[in-house]
Amino acid sequence: MDRHGAPVSELTWTADGRLERAAVRIPDGSWISVHPGAGAAGPWGASDELRHGAQPLTPFAALDWTRIDRIPPLAEPARLPPGAGTAVLNLLARLAAEQGVGTLRYEGPYPTEQLFLALLESFRWTGDAGADPLAAFMAGGLAWTPAPHARAFEAGGVYVQRRARVEKIGLGGRVFYRPDWQGVGRRTARVVRDDGDTVRASLQVLGVVLEDQAVLDREGAVLALPPPPADPPAHQPLPGALVRGLTASVVAASAPALAGAIRRAAAELTFEWGPVPADLVASTPAAVRLSPRLLRALRAVAERAGTRGERLGATLAALGAAADLVGDELRRRAQAALARAEAEAQAAALRETRGPGAADGAAIAAAVEALLAAADQLA
Numbered sequence: 001m002d003r004h005g006a007p008v009s010e011l012t013w014t015a016d017g018r019l020e021r022a023a024v025r026i027p028d029g030s031w032i033s034v035h036p037g038a039g040a041a042g043p044w045g046a047s048d049e050l051r052h053g054a055q056p057l058t059p060f061a062a063l064d065w066t067r068i069d070r071i072p073p074l075a076e077p078a079r080l081p082p083g084a085g086t087a088v089l090n091l092l093a094r095l096a097a098e099q100g101v102g103t104l105r106y107e108g109p110y111p112t113e114q115l116f117l118a119l120l121e122s123f124r125w126t127g128d129a130g131a132d133p134l135a136a137f138m139a140g141g142l143a144w145t146p147a148p149h150a151r152a153f154e155a156g157g158v159y160v161q162r163r164a165r166v167e168k169i170g171l172g173g174r175v176f177y178r179p180d181w182q183g184v185g186r187r188t189a190r191v192v193r194d195d196g197d198t199v200r201a202s203l204q205v206l207g208v209v210l211e212d213q214a215v216l217d218r219e220g221a222v223l224a225l226p227p228p229p230a231d232p233p234a235h236q237p238l239p240g241a242l243v244r245g246l247t248a249s250v251v252a253a254s255a256p257a258l259a260g261a262i263r264r265a266a267a268e269l270t271f272e273w274g275p276v277p278a279d280l281v282a283s284t285p286a287a288v289r290l291s292p293r294l295l296r297a298l299r300a301v302a303e304r305a306g307t308r309g310e311r312l313g314a315t316l317a318a319l320g321a322a323a324d325l326v327g328d329e330l331r332r333r334a335q336a337a338l339a340r341a342e343a344e345a346q347a348a349a350l351r352e353t354r355g356p357g358a359a360d361g362a363a364i365a366a367a368v369e370a371l372l373a374a375a376d377q378l379a
Contacts, residue, residue: 002152003219009091019065024091025151027083027159027170034088037062042075044108050074050088052081061108068096071119071144073108078335083159083170086118093122093148103143111138120181121161121168122148133184152220160220166192169201171214171225174279176201187324189280198223203280205321206314208297213278231275231291238271238290242374245367246271248360249323250330257349261334271326273374281325288326292378294318299375315372319364322371 002008012020022034032052039047039059047059057079061072071092077085096104103126106115116137119125123144127136136142149161149168159170169176169192176190191204201214215224238246247266251259269288276282276291283289298318305311338349 003150004152006153008151008153017066022065022091024087025153026081026087027175028081028173029153030081032057032081032084032087034091036065044073047075050080050084052084065095067099068092068101068104071104071106073106073110077110077114082173082175086121087151089118090122090148090151093146097146097148101146103145105140105143106137107140111140117186119144120184122146124182154216154220155222156225158214158216158222158225160216162220166199166216166218166220168192169214169216171201172278174213176213187320189321189325203293205280205294205297206301206317208300210293210297228278231277231293233275235272235274235289238273239370239374241363241366241370243271244363245319245370246323246326247330248356248363248367249319250327252356252360253323253327254331256352256354258331258334258338259352259354260349261337262330265330265333265337281329283329288329290322290325294322295375295378298371299378302372302375311372312368315368315375319367319371
């Protein structure tokens with residue numbers, strides 16, 4: 001149950017102690033269920049299966065649910081609805097903690113950054129304190145101590161995750177995170193922040209708070225849901241130099257195998273400034289739109305800068321924030337295109353190991369100048 005007595009997980013056990021079925025509630029209020037032994041066998045052998053309602057989603061390596069001994073690999077994580085992976089991992093963490101399991105390891109074939117960030121929400125990593133924890137995770141060098149969070153469904157459709165503090169807030173399909181998790185910085189414009197005795201779900205860029213979308217007390221109860229301010233209605237295309245620099249920035253932060261597909265996906269889209277209700281980025285099949293509030297945040301910081309070098313440094317940070325906003329959409333399109341590609345093209349992409357080149361560096365430098373000029377031209 002959550003703190004209001006509403007169910008957030010349900011487990012059914014057989015008479016001989018085996019797990020028959022488990023279900024967990026996800027942020028949109030629907031349920032993901034676990035069906036032991038029901039999945040198609042994978043490269044790891046026997047599989048359990050996740051379902052959303054009656055719809056099968058993906059198999060994952062079968063577990064002994066009476067004694068959790070590892071974090072299992074999942075065949076198709078992209079098929080999970082938002083928040084489902086975290087909810088299932090939290091169920092694993094809670095069961096492992098109740099069973100007295102000290103640490104778990106993930107030894108599957110997919111030690112991705114996305115999985116690493118999801119694990120931080122329900123576990124605490126242990127390893128070499130001086131090492132890069134993400135790199136150590138991808139090399140198989142981290143163990144994970146169960147540290148499940150409490151989940152609650154609050155008034156106004158607000159979803160809250162809490163351990164020692166409120167760590168994550170879901171609202172209207174948007175998710176807000178603490179920027180710091182166990183010493184790991186999480187780059188996001190949708191932040192959970194403390195303000196006096198309140199906790200707020202805010203849009204924030206370059207340290208400039210653009211709006212608060214939810215105001216909670218320290219326990220997670222909703223105090224206010226401020227209406228979002230309106231962006232100006234005008235639409236304006238991004239300069240070509242800025243689009244090229246954004247694309248290069250996304251490529252630089254992505255796996256080399258996706259580089260070519262990301263460039264092709266970006267070339268097929270129109271990028272523009274325009275109104276984005278309650279957020280900073282929106283996408284359609286043909287376009288990606290960024291809120292001009294990004295420019296206002298940059299202008300506020302640039303006007304306080306003492307030197308041109310400081311202005312350019314702030315603008316580079318703003319370009320990185322914009323790339324973070326559009327990056328997930330470009331990577332999603334790139335991954336879908338590669339999944340549709342012929343086997344030979346997929347193999348060629350997987351062999352790609354080159355990082356960003358001199359042309360990408362030049363594109364990013366030109367984009368910084370274009371972005372600073374756009375901020376300076378604001379009325």
